Amino acid sequence: MPRTIIPFGPQHPVLPEPIHLELAIEDERVVDVIPTIGFVHRGLEKLVERKDYQEFVYVAERICGICSFIHGQTYCQAIETIMKIEVPPRARYLRTIWGELSRIHSHLLWLGLLADSFGFESLFMHSWRIREKVLDIIEATTGGRVIFGSCKIGGVRRDIDPVAFQAMLAQLGLIEKDMREIVTVFLNDSTVKERLVGVGILSKGEAHALGCVGPTLRASGVSQDMRQLGYAAFDEISVEPITRPEGDCHARCSVRCAELFQSVDIIRRAVAKIPDGLIATKVTGNPSGEYLARTEQPRGEVAYYLKANGTKNLQRFRVRTPTFANLPALVKMLPGSFLADVPVIVLTIDPCISCTER
Amino acid sequence: MNEEQTFTTVPVEDLLSRVLGFRDKGWRLVQIGAAALGETIEITYSFDLGGRLSNLRVSLPSEGTPRVPSVSSIYPCSFLYENEMHDLFRIQVDGMAIDFKGKFYRTTVPFPFASRKP
Numbered sequence: 001m002p003r004t005i006i007p008f009g010p011q012h013p014v015l016p017e018p019i020h021l022e023l024a025i026e027d028e029r030v031v032d033v034i035p036t037i038g039f040v041h042r043g044l045e046k047l048v049e050r051k052d053y054q055e056f057v058y059v060a061e062r063i064c065g066i067c068s069f070i071h072g073q074t075y076c077q078a079i080e081t082i083m084k085i086e087v088p089p090r091a092r093y094l095r096t097i098w099g100e101l102s103r104i105h106s107h108l109l110w111l112g113l114l115a116d117s118f119g120f121e122s123l124f125m126h127s128w129r130i131r132e133k134v135l136d137i138i139e140a141t142t143g144g145r146v147i148f149g150s151c152k153i154g155g156v157r158r159d160i161d162p163v164a165f166q167a168m169l170a171q172l173g174l175i176e177k178d179m180r181e182i183v184t185v186f187l188n189d190s191t192v193k194e195r196l197v198g199v200g201i202l203s204k205g206e207a208h209a210l211g212c213v214g215p216t217l218r219a220s221g222v223s224q225d226m227r228q229l230g231y232a233a234f235d236e237i238s239v240e241p242i243t244r245p246e247g248d249c250h251a252r253c254s255v256r257c258a259e260l261f262q263s264v265d266i267i268r269r270a271v272a273k274i275p276d277g278l279i280a281t282k283v284t285g286n287p288s289g290e291y292l293a294r295t296e297q298p299r300g301e302v303a304y305y306l307k308a309n310g311t312k313n314l315q316r317f318r319v320r321t322p323t324f325a326n327l328p329a330l331v332k333m334l335p336g337s338f339l340a341d342v343p344v345i346v347l348t349i350d351p352c353i354s355c356t357e358r
Numbered sequence: 359m360n361e362e363q364t365f366t367t368v369p370v371e372d373l374l375s376r377v378l379g380f381r382d383k384g385w386r387l388v389q390i391g392a393a394a395l396g397e398t399i400e401i402t403y404s405f406d407l408g409g410r411l412s413n414l415r416v417s418l419p420s421e422g423t424p425r426v427p428s429v430s431s432i433y434p435c436s437f438l439y440e441n442e443m444h445d446l447f448r449i450q451v452d453g454m455a456i457d458f459k460g461k462f463y464r465t466t467v468p469f470p471f472a473s474r475k476p
Binding site: 034036037038039041043045046208209210211228229290291292294301303305307315316318320324325327328 | 363365384386387388389391393394395402404409411413433434435437438445456458461462463464465470471
């Protein structure tokens with residue numbers, strides 16, 4: 001059968017950011033794919049040679065416009081480990097709360113994009129309407145909506161008072177109710193299932209061998225979540241990874257849906273247990289040493305490698321983002337699928353090219 | 359949080375056998391990253407097993423053309439990391455499963471992270 005090469009992206013209606021797939025097609029079936037990134041590589045890692053290591057938190061936060069808080073947090077954790085800085089318990093809980101709010105709004109954003117990819121526009125709008133309420137909570141507690149500059153080396157910059165906590169919990173109750181409505185549609189609607197069930201299957205062995213992370217990995221039955229390492233307040237707030245055995249697009253959607261409610265539960269437990277006290281420790285001196293910090297972003301494990309030699313500038317700052325780790329999965333999932341399913345399969349790894357082009 | 363992790367430096371000749379050992383014991387490849395440190399270039403291969411992190415390190419002189427074998431026959435996903443190392447650090451990786459031949463990243467400056475001029 002004749003083979004046709006179809007370029008998918010870097011500009012494509014379903015892609016908010018540039019990624020290119022070279023699709024080899026026979027009839028309507030994909031038989032091979034080569035992913036390409038690098039269209040907007042920013043070289044932010046190199047900036048570390050010119051920015052003071054404390055200033056660099058702002059750069060780390062700007063690696064991503066969705067999961068920015070956890071980027072800043074991971075950078076801070078790496079520096080704090082190298083410098084043996086003890087972060088106050090209250091700051092660790094605040095980081096946990098803002099991190100989980102970030103996860104909720106990121107997953108809601110993704111659900112909206114997924115609905116858009118299979119043409120369910122009202123579901124897309126409902127997802128993003130709910131996401132706005134989460135951003136309102138973040139704005140009320142930090143002053144920012146997506147990039148909110150609340151994390152710093154040694155702790156956090158802002159506290160949340162008891163009145164704001166009560167308002168947050170009340171709002172979360174309403175958000176949870178709204179989320180249940182859209183999740184019911186995502187998981188049970190026959191038209192949605194028609195597009196997701198049995199599409200883009202990634203087996204447990206393939207997901208592990210290809211180095212996948214996050215919901216992409218857990219939807220293939222691998223129980224792995226970096227929050228179990230116990231960073232921030234996760235040493236006191238347990239997290240059980242949410243897994244699905246099917247490994248298809250529906251399973252990846254299902255994992256993220258369940259994680260929405262898991263994050264709400266984590267926030268409630270964190271608010272109930274948050275201790276009083278300082279929110280930051282004074283930081284003096286310069287870091288010397290190396291460390292590879294890992295946290296669980298909405299898209300999966302992010303790895304931050306830092307190397308310092310005792311000066312105010314780091315020698316090396318390297319980020320391996322979750323999307324970078326999940327790209328090889330596309331090489332496995334796309335062959336055998338219909339061309340019409342490519343946008344949906346690509347979206348189910350929740351590609352964040354902004355992160356990947358750090 | 360202070361995650362347990364180790365850094366072990368190995369000669370480049372032992373790299374493939376050591377990486378194969380990690381694969382056979384079920385370790386997941388977390389990342390491959392390079393660091394240009396003046397006279398040397400360090401390449402770190404990070405592996406995870408049940409939350410434990412182990413790092414293999416190869417140290418090469420930055421003079422001439424730093425050259426390492428590809429581990430993509432052992433960990434197929436490594437081709438992205440290896441193309442990245444080539445395009446940013448000018449490290450020659452031999453035998454990559456998919457070789458973008460310097461077109462993985464479109465940078466205005468060639469090999470922008472290398473410690474010396476090309």
